[in-house]
Amino acid sequence: MQKNTYKFMLILLLIGCMLILTSCGASTQPITAESTGVWNHYFVYPLSWLITFVAQLFNGSFGLSIILVTIFIRLVILPLTLKQNRSSKAMQAIKPxxxxxxxxxxxxxxxxQQKFQKEMLSIYQKHGVNPMAGCLPLFIQMPILMAFYFAIIRTEEIARHSFLWFNLGSPDPLYILPIVAAVTTFIQGKITMRTLPANMQVTIYIMPAMILMAALAMPSALALYWVIGNVFMIIQSYFLYGRTKDIELNA
Structure with a gap:
């Protein structure tokens, strides 16, 4: 339970950092093949190129490209999510x-304390549980998701295109995307964060509020990314957390 709390707060912190960096304009310069730096060259630009490439395959539709690339990114990191989930279930199983x-x-x-630590390690070894296995996938996933986030912001072509009823480079004039982004964020939080202690349940409402305020002010391309990512995560979370079968530990 405490472990889930730490993960949740880490996610909140990372999202907060992304919003702060964006609002400060620190990392919003257009991304190109000539952009320097490890972060730009090996993370942001490849994803920007992928968004543009997929858009060209679908008659220049950057909105459809964002949807497809978002799903693709989520599928790529799905094995990490499954590993993280298995580790969390294993830790819960040995909690008693x-x-x-x-x-x-x-x-x-x-x-x-020393004796306790030794016996604790013995229990981990007995059941084949690695307490760090649940955190490592999260640290691998976050740079990928952050890079994709900034690829959307820093790809100039996106801002010049429209999709459905909105311009990808401007906030949604009908406020539909921000509301949907906030609602889907809330649903996802209710599914995945229900193991939080009672005094931490209020934090489930913090992330949707952050997403709503950001989506009202930021380009619709980002709100679209959040909506698609949230819907994917809700479906994924249903299968991961919606079923209560106990995990079988190694003998």
């Missing part, structure tokens, strides 16, 4: 055993 072990030691005594 860990609590029972902890109750046998005086955690204020350094010597007792």
């Amino acid at each position: 055993e860990m609590e029972e072990l902890k109750s046998r030691y005086d955690m204020k005594d350094p010597k007792e």
Whole structure:
């Protein structure tokens, strides 16, 4: 439970950083093949090129390209998400055993703490559980998602095109995308963050509010990206968290 809280707060922090960087204009210069720096050359530009390439395949539709590339990116990182989910379930499965072990030691005594740590590692080894396995995929996913976020912002061609009823380079005049982005963010949070402690449940409302305020002011291309990503995550989360089958631990 505490582990899920840390993950949730990390995601909030990363989204906050993206919004701050964008509003400050620190990383919004147009991206090209000549852009320098490891982040630009190896992360942002390849995704910008992919968005443009897919748009050319579909008669210059950058809106459709954002939808397809968003789904593609989510599918690419899906194995990492599955690994993270399996690790979380494994940690939950051994939680009663860990609590029972902890109750046998005086955690204020350094010597007792050392004994507890040794037995804790033994339990991890017994069940084949790696406590760090759930965090590593998250740290791999976030740079990819952040790079895609900035690729959308910094690809000049996107701002010059329209999709459905909105201009991709301007906020949605009907406010439909921002509202849908916020609602889908809330639904996703309710599914994936329901294991948060009761006193942390309010944080489920923070992310939708952040997304709503950002989507009202930022280009519709970003709101479209958030909506598609959220819908994908809701479907994914239903299959990952909507079923309560216990994970089988290694003997």
